Amino acid sequence: MIQRMAKLIVLLTVFLSLSTSVAASKTAGYGWSVGGASHLDDTTQSYSFIGMRLSVHPLGWRCLDPSAYVDINIGTRNRSVLIHDIQAGIELTLLRTIRHPFHFLMPTNITAFAPSISLSFQWEGMGALRLKFSASPVRLAEKDATYSWFSPFVTVDMANWEFVHWGIALYQISYLVW
Amino acid sequence: MKNFRFFLHLCLFLCSLNLFLFFSCASLPPPYTGEGLRLTVQEALDSYGLPKVTVDFPESYFEGDQWGKRAAELIYSAKESIISTVFLGSYSPQSAIVLDALSERAREGLAVYLIIDSISNLEYTASSEQMKSLHRMRIDGVHLLEFNPFTGERILMLQNLLLREHRKFLIIDGTITALGGMNYNYVSLHDSQNPNGQRDSMYVFNSPSLSQLLLSNFIQFWNEQSWDTISYDMLDEKVTAEELDHNAWVADQFNKNESVKHMFNALIDAADHEIVMLPFLPFLDKNMSESIKRAIDRGVSVKMLVPWDMRKENRMAVQYAALDLLDLGVELYREHEPAKDYSYPLLHEKLMVVDYVYTMVGSSNYNFRSMNLSNELSIVVESEQLNQQSRAHLSELFSHSRKITREEALTWRRIEVLPNYWFTFIGG
Numbered sequence: 001m002i003q004r005m006a007k008l009i010v011l012l013t014v015f016l017s018l019s020t021s022v023a024a025s026k027t028a029g030y031g032w033s034v035g036g037a038s039h040l041d042d043t044t045q046s047y048s049f050i051g052m053r054l055s056v057h058p059l060g061w062r063c064l065d066p067s068a069y070v071d072i073n074i075g076t077r078n079r080s081v082l083i084h085d086i087q088a089g090i091e092l093t094l095l096r097t098i099r100h101p102f103h104f105l106m107p108t109n110i111t112a113f114a115p116s117i118s119l120s121f122q123w124e125g126m127g128a129l130r131l132k133f134s135a136s137p138v139r140l141a142e143k144d145a146t147y148s149w150f151s152p153f154v155t156v157d158m159a160n161w162e163f164v165h166w167g168i169a170l171y172q173i174s175y176l177v178w
Numbered sequence: 179m180k181n182f183r184f185f186l187h188l189c190l191f192l193c194s195l196n197l198f199l200f201f202s203c204a205s206l207p208p209p210y211t212g213e214g215l216r217l218t219v220q221e222a223l224d225s226y227g228l229p230k231v232t233v234d235f236p237e238s239y240f241e242g243d244q245w246g247k248r249a250a251e252l253i254y255s256a257k258e259s260i261i262s263t264v265f266l267g268s269y270s271p272q273s274a275i276v277l278d279a280l281s282e283r284a285r286e287g288l289a290v291y292l293i294i295d296s297i298s299n300l301e302y303t304a305s306s307e308q309m310k311s312l313h314r315m316r317i318d319g320v321h322l323l324e325f326n327p328f329t330g331e332r333i334l335m336l337q338n339l340l341l342r343e344h345r346k347f348l349i350i351d352g353t354i355t356a357l358g359g360m361n362y363n364y365v366s367l368h369d370s371q372n373p374n375g376q377r378d379s380m381y382v383f384n385s386p387s388l389s390q391l392l393l394s395n396f397i398q399f400w401n402e403q404s405w406d407t408i409s410y411d412m413l414d415e416k417v418t419a420e421e422l423d424h425n426a427w428v429a430d431q432f433n434k435n436e437s438v439k440h441m442f443n444a445l446i447d448a449a450d451h452e453i454v455m456l457p458f459l460p461f462l463d464k465n466m467s468e469s470i471k472r473a474i475d476r477g478v479s480v481k482m483l484v485p486w487d488m489r490k491e492n493r494m495a496v497q498y499a500a501l502d503l504l505d506l507g508v509e510l511y512r513e514h515e516p517a518k519d520y521s522y523p524l525l526h527e528k529l530m531v532v533d534y535v536y537t538m539v540g541s542s543n544y545n546f547r548s549m550n551l552s553n554e555l556s557i558v559v560e561s562e563q564l565n566q567q568s569r570a571h572l573s574e575l576f577s578h579s580r581k582i583t584r585e586e587a588l589t590w591r592r593i594e595v596l597p598n599y600w601f602t603f604i605g606g
Binding site for chain 2: 032096098106107108109110111112141143145147173175177
């Protein structure tokens with residue numbers, strides 16, 4: 001089941017990335033991320049991942065703007081590559097302002113500072129269901145894209161409500177193309 | 179590893195599918211001509227819903243440095259707002275006259291908005307040795323937008339990177355509009371007789387209805403691209419009421435609205451006698467070729483003049499395409515080969531006259547890229563006077579050219595030029 005869903009997400013993400021877009025009417029898109037995570041119990045090896053995302057941003061509010069997403073993370077562990085997990089969740093952009101000190105990160109055009117928090121369900125191949133909390137304190141937005149740096153996250157096992165992972169998404173990009 | 183193979187195969191499949199869909203969708207709209215139906219040019223343009231405005235007889239500029247001076251005059255005459263878009267914008271001694279004027283007016287508190295295409299930073303003309311970034315203009319208060327930036331962050335947008343902003347216009351106070359083919363860079367605003375310059379054209383219309391239409395489109399486009407939004411209060415509907423001497427139809431092609439494609443199709447399908455054009459880089463897709471063929475089959479004479487491009491890669495690509503044009507029945511001319519120690523300033527102009535009344539000017543080349551992969555702005559003016567002036571200008575250019583024969587076009591059709599041709603077909 002997880003393999004089929006993963007393939008579907010990969011397929012849609014790659015197809016979207018090859019599709020032309022214009023800046024107008026942007027409510028859906030795709031994204032990429034790279035990061036790493038560590039198990040808190042010290043018995044399982046850490047892993048790094050490349051993530052692909054499909055997302056919808058239906059509202060475009062200036063404050064408390066919700067969006068929904070599905071992520072697939074392809075991880076590397078012990079030199080093997082595997083589909084590590086699939087996530088589905090919501091992201092809440094807390095605010096959006098062009099008055100911020102991070103313009104040096106993306107000086108080409110005026111960007112908006114748009115920090116966010118996210119809550120998602122995470123499925124791993126073994127069937128474990130977890131809750132993932134993440135924050136993107138350094139997140140900049142163009143009209144058709146958002147970029148996040150160093151976004152920390154934790155996952156919680158829903159069976160016993162214990163922390164399982166912590167990690168950082170080093171860099172995340174989301175493009176709005178449709 | 180299995181996942182990797184799956185991913186690789188998937189990528190290859192989707193790339194192929196996407197390219198197929200992309201090219202198969204790149205088509206002109208179906209011709210409006212039905213069984214035995216022939217429309218006039220007016221009816222054809224109206225049938226595509228192209229916005230109609232009225233304009234005065236325009237000032238014409240064919241020299242880069244002269245246009246630079248006039249643009250600066252217009253900018254200094256502005257009382258409220260200055261709106262401009264160019265494909266290539268970079269600071270150089272030649273473009274300083276315009277860019278410094280924009281900065282000065284912004285410092286004085288005027289609303290100054292400028293869009294440049296991001297490819298300005300990757301220019302490979304003679305400008306590349308002179309140019310400096312325009313971003314410093316923001317310090318002066320100029321609202322600057324770099325369209326579709328070529329940045330590392332956006333590189334994964336892949337195909338989106340092909341879409342470029344190719345319009346060139348200047349709107350003063352929502353009443354005067356200049357449009358054409360000239361950029362704000364070293365080569366465009368250089369002395370047009372200098373080998374480092376370009377031969378091009380700009381037309382200045384004192385037309386509130388045209389200006390308000392373009393201003394409205396500009397605000398929409400800008401606000402879709404930037405958080406630094408513009409209020410629609412900048413529009414003044416009262417100024418559009420005045421009727422001027424000539425009807426004109428506007429193709430402001432952005433957000434893939436295909437209006438330039440419609441304009442060309444309407445003009446070519448409605449022509450009765452003659453079409454003369456400067457297409458610049460005439461790389462026609464199947465549907466454009468069919469449009470030209472229909473006109474020729476009706477007995478319309480189609481003449482094109484291409485420059486002697488000093489950039490060998492572009493010249494060879496145009497040479498490769500020559501046979502296709504000749505086989506359609508186009509009378510194809512090219513500027514004479516320059517003397518050994520001489521370099522032409524590039525003939526970058528885009529112009530089309532249809533019969534004896536209609537003239538199309540603007541930013542759009544007659545090629546695949548302008549129809550499908552660029553924002554473009556062109557206008558058709560219904561004016562015998564402008565048509566005559568344009569014909570005289572074209573006659574002068576044609577007098578320094580010679581007709582291409584099929585025999586020589588055959589010798590240019592070499593397989594080793596094909597990659598060059600395809601690169602220019604998409605990128606030109």
